[in-house]
Amino acid sequence: MSWFHYSLIGTLLLLLVACKDEIPQVDNEPVYKTKNVVVIVIDGPRYSETWGSSRRENIPVRNGLLSEGLMVEQFFNNGVTFTNPGHCALCTGVYDPLANNGSQLPHYPGIFQSFIRYKHQPPYKAYIVTSKDKLYVLGNTQKPGYKNLNRPYFDCGVNTNGTGGYRADSITMEHILHILDTRKPHLLFINLKDPDSYGHAADSMGYIRAINKTDEYVGIIWDRLQSDPFYKDQTTLFITNDHGRHRNGHLDGFVSHGDNCSGCRRIELFAISPDFKKNVVIQTPYEQIDLPSTIAELLHFPLPYGKGKVMWELFE
Ligand SMILES: [Zn+2]
Ligand SMILES: [Zn+2]
Numbered sequence: 001m002s003w004f005h006y007s008l009i010g011t012l013l014l015l016l017v018a019c020k021d022e023i024p025q026v027d028n029e030p031v032y033k034t035k036n037v038v039v040i041v042i043d044g045p046r047y048s049e050t051w052g053s054s055r056r057e058n059i060p061v062r063n064g065l066l067s068e069g070l071m072v073e074q075f076f077n078n079g080v081t082f083t084n085p086g087h088c089a090l091c092t093g094v095y096d097p098l099a100n101n102g103s104q105l106p107h108y109p110g111i112f113q114s115f116i117r118y119k120h121q122p123p124y125k126a127y128i129v130t131s132k133d134k135l136y137v138l139g140n141t142q143k144p145g146y147k148n149l150n151r152p153y154f155d156c157g158v159n160t161n162g163t164g165g166y167r168a169d170s171i172t173m174e175h176i177l178h179i180l181d182t183r184k185p186h187l188l189f190i191n192l193k194d195p196d197s198y199g200h201a202a203d204s205m206g207y208i209r210a211i212n213k214t215d216e217y218v219g220i221i222w223d224r225l226q227s228d229p230f231y232k233d234q235t236t237l238f239i240t241n242d243h244g245r246h247r248n249g250h251l252d253g254f255v256s257h258g259d260n261c262s263g264c265r266r267i268e269l270f271a272i273s274p275d276f277k278k279n280v281v282i283q284t285p286y287e288q289i290d291l292p293s294t295i296a297e298l299l300h301f302p303l304p305y306g307k308g309k310v311m312w313e314l315f316e
Contacts, residue, residue: 041086050062070278070314075269093291095288107143126186127188130154131194180228204254244265
């Protein structure tokens, strides 16, 4: 073999080594109009009280926005129907039976760490803002090679640092609007807790009122996005849930959740996007793990461990 052959083989070997750890090359060619994604997870309403009620009387804002957006009629949590596992599936694309008390990090990295890593973003451009303190775990992972790296900013619970317990959704709303104004995150992930809290308190009126209130908050956030030139017409908004609650007549009904009954599994997915169809109801069944894959497609970054599929049918 000549010097040329040796150097050719050497170059190829170097290339192989260089490529081994690099997941798909990310170029910065704009693919979609979407430059920002906001996900609002409303904690624990049943589908039967959101889109499933005959007049959609508890979600008038979302129902009114349907002419600009789309609704996935068959959307499911097919994993563990508790708060942390549900949110984890929405972020990582993996049904990870995580501890529900915030003591365990997801086994796989989610959209935040992937977005920061592969799009070379500063950490505050991905932001987790949650009423429940225990959801701060979504910004990190146990996975070697990702753990403690490329972590997003978070603002979770009473002390904002993932401790101190749950805070009121009204406080979380103030923080969301402030962060939108001052940080301009490209990827913002929100949890509003009240339907779940009133459900567990067996307060049926409070539960319905909380669904109405969080719907009002959706309207405030959407209006804010559309009145800010940084977000207007280049932001995709998703509204979904971590889990539902037991169907009526099953165990204690709307008070609890956590098994695989139809009330716990079936949840909502509503979206408004400059890249999605408008004024349609999608009939194909999709599930939680499909959301992060679709977000990764919209913002054009790889999600190496996600097991869901891109919901191509949503795209225009
Ligand atoms: Zn709950
Ligand atoms: Zn159930």
